[in-house]
Amino acid sequence: MSSKAKVVEKQYLIPFILITSLFALWGFANDITNPMVAAFKTVMEISNAKASLVQFAFYGGYATMAIPAALFVQKFSYKKGILLGLALYATGALLFWPAAQYQAFGFFLISLYILTFGLAFLETTSNPFILSLGSEETSTRRLNLAQAFNPMGSLLGMFVASRIVLAALESDKQRNAAGELIFSSLDEATKATIRTNDLMIIRDPYVILGLIVIMMFVVIALVKMPQTGHANQIRPIESFKRLLQNKIYREGVVAQVFYVAAQIMCWTFIIQYADNLGIDKATAQMYNIVAMGIFLCSRFISTFLMKYVNSRKLLMLFAFGGIITITGAIFIEGMFGLYCLVATSAFMSLMFPTIYGIALEGIGEDATLGAAGLVMAIVGGALMPPLQGSIIDLGRVGFLPAVNFSFVLPLVCFIVIATYGYRTQKHVA
Numbered sequence: 001m002s003s004k005a006k007v008v009e010k011q012y013l014i015p016f017i018l019i020t021s022l023f024a025l026w027g028f029a030n031d032i033t034n035p036m037v038a039a040f041k042t043v044m045e046i047s048n049a050k051a052s053l054v055q056f057a058f059y060g061g062y063a064t065m066a067i068p069a070a071l072f073v074q075k076f077s078y079k080k081g082i083l084l085g086l087a088l089y090a091t092g093a094l095l096f097w098p099a100a101q102y103q104a105f106g107f108f109l110i111s112l113y114i115l116t117f118g119l120a121f122l123e124t125t126s127n128p129f130i131l132s133l134g135s136e137e138t139s140t141r142r143l144n145l146a147q148a149f150n151p152m153g154s155l156l157g158m159f160v161a162s163r164i165v166l167a168a169l170e171s172d173k174q175r176n177a178a179g180e181l182i183f184s185s186l187d188e189a190t191k192a193t194i195r196t197n198d199l200m201i202i203r204d205p206y207v208i209l210g211l212i213v214i215m216m217f218v219v220i221a222l223v224k225m226p227q228t229g230h231a232n233q234i235r236p237i238e239s240f241k242r243l244l245q246n247k248i249y250r251e252g253v254v255a256q257v258f259y260v261a262a263q264i265m266c267w268t269f270i271i272q273y274a275d276n277l278g279i280d281k282a283t284a285q286m287y288n289i290v291a292m293g294i295f296l297c298s299r300f301i302s303t304f305l306m307k308y309v310n311s312r313k314l315l316m317l318f319a320f321g322g323i324i325t326i327t328g329a330i331f332i333e334g335m336f337g338l339y340c341l342v343a344t345s346a347f348m349s350l351m352f353p354t355i356y357g358i359a360l361e362g363i364g365e366d367a368t369l370g371a372a373g374l375v376m377a378i379v380g381g382a383l384m385p386p387l388q389g390s391i392i393d394l395g396r397v398g399f400l401p402a403v404n405f406s407f408v409l410p411l412v413c414f415i416v417i418a419t420y421g422y423r424t425q426k427h428v429a
Contacts, residue, residue: 012133015225019126020146022082025216026119027153028160029089031267031292032205033058033112035161035285037385038271042171042281043198044105045184045191048272048389055264057109059381061116062123069124070372071236078129079225085121086217092118093210100203103195111206118213120375127356128371133226139357144303147353151296158292160205162285168201170194172281239369248424252359253373255420259351261380262322262413265388266344267291269406272392273341276403277334287338291345298349306350315354316421321347322414330400330407337404344410351417358424384409 033054041051073081092115099107130146131139166172171194174183183191243249267288274284305314325347328340356374363370388406391397397405 006134006138009134012226014223016130016133016142016146018220018223019082019129020149021216022122022126023146023150024153024156025213026089026122027150028157028209029093029115029119029153030058030157031154031288032157032161032165032209034264034268035158035166035271035281035288036202037268037389038275038281038284039166039169039172039198039202040105040108042181042183043169043195043202046105048392049386050389052268052386052389053109054112055268055385056382057112058116059260059264059378061113062120063376063379063382064113065117065120066124066372066375066378067369069121069375070368072121073125074236074368077225077227078125079220081121081125082220083217085118085125086213086220087118088121089115089118090210090213090217092116093206093213096203096206096210100199103199120378123378124368124372124375127353127374128360128367131357131360131367139361141303141306143353143357144299144306144350148296148299148303151292151299151349155289155292155296158285158289162282162289164205165201166285167282169198169281171198236369239366242366243363243370243373246363248361249359249363249370249373251420251423252355253377255417256352256355256359256374256377257380258413258416259348259355259380260378261384262410262417263348263352264381264385265407265410265413266326266341266348268385269388269392269403270338270341272403273329273407274338276401277338287342291342294342295345295349298346302350302354306354310425311350311354312358312421312425314350314421315358316418316425318347318350319414319418319421323411323418326407326411326414330404330411333401333404341407347414355417355420380413384413 037048037051037054040046040054041048044051069081069085072084092111092113095111095114096108099111126146127143130143134142171183172181174181174186174194176182183194186194270288270291271281271284274287275281279287302314302318322344325340325344329337329344331337332340356371359374360367360370388409391406391409392403394402396402
């Protein structure tokens with residue numbers, strides 16, 4: 001593989017930096033939201049399966065808005081798509097204020113759904129825009145570099161969730177001498193007071209986030225963006241036909257569905273996995289932060305390796321690594337099983353941008369709608385977590401705790417991803 005072409009050319013440096021900052025911005029939203037499944041379960045006194053509707057609403061917004069976002073970008077421009085995405089993002093985040101006032105779980109779900117309309121616009125726009133900012137030879141490396149800043153936002157989101165939200169929840173502090181939660185057994189007046197306090201704690205980071213997003217809207221509105229990689233003619237039917245006939249793209253969408261599902265399940269239910277070992281939510285979230293730190297380091301390492309090793313081969317090898325660690329998380333009870341679950345993040349690091357880059361390679365004017373299909377694939381994060389939550393609610397499956405057994409679902413996902421890496425490698429060979 002040639003290493004001479006620049007990853008980011010000088011004339012695109014400022015747009016690259018600004019758009020890359022958005023990767024961190026939606027990473028924050030993703031990973032402050034994952035722990036909210038556990039928070040809402042306790043505060044709202046609902047099951048794991050119902051609490052997982054947080055993920056259904058969050059990632060369902062991607063599936064709903066990805067294609068409309070692509071059509072909007074094709075008709076107008078990347079910049080206008082980004083601005084509309086930021087506007088929707090801010091609206092959804094600010095709606096957490098009335099949601100907390102009404103104390104309605106459904107209102108929170110609607111707020112997250114609207115918020116992810118904005119994220120769908122941002123991802124549908126930003127990913128192909130980054131790919132277009134320079135040589136096609138370095139496009140996958142460039143996207144991996146931009147995506148490396150996504151976990152920085154994720155780490156901040158996890159830290160806020162752990163130290164500002166989960167650690168402050170009074171409902172999680174209501175435990176007996178054995179460390180078991182007793183919030184649901186309190187009298188109604190006490191629960192109402194605690195619930196009001198806790199929902200305000202959940203609300204505040206989202207409202208602050210909404211204000212930050214508004215500031216980013218103003219900055220990007222004032223900066224001129226290059227008109228690159230943007231289709232002027234809208235021919236969605238023809239694009240869809242070509243994309244459906246493209247085997248690498250078609251299978252890439254499927255692989256992306258399973259990757260996002262695996263990522264969200266591993267990061268959402270790490271808290272339940274740790275809770276089964278007697279670890280409180282705030283401490284459990286620290287393991288999530290460690291996992292994200294590993295993910296971030298591995299993302300930079302894999303981007304470097306991609307300079308010398310074919311991205312398809314790396315994808316296959318990393319998927320095999322994920323299979324090994326998640327198998328350990330399933331069958332090894334105790335802290336070592338938790339360590340295996342944390343280590344899985346090292347192998348997930350390159351998957352999203354690499355599948356994305358491989359699937360969009362060489363599709364030319366179909367890139368915007370192709371990107372929409374890959375963003376719609378994020379619906380995997382909406383579909384599988386409720387199923388995993390239902391498994392966890394069983395308590396035990398055979399000789400294993402149900403929370404351990406539930407990670408069979410991410411195992412299946414990594415098998416699908418490894419198969420895609422192998423098939424695409426074989427295709428170019």
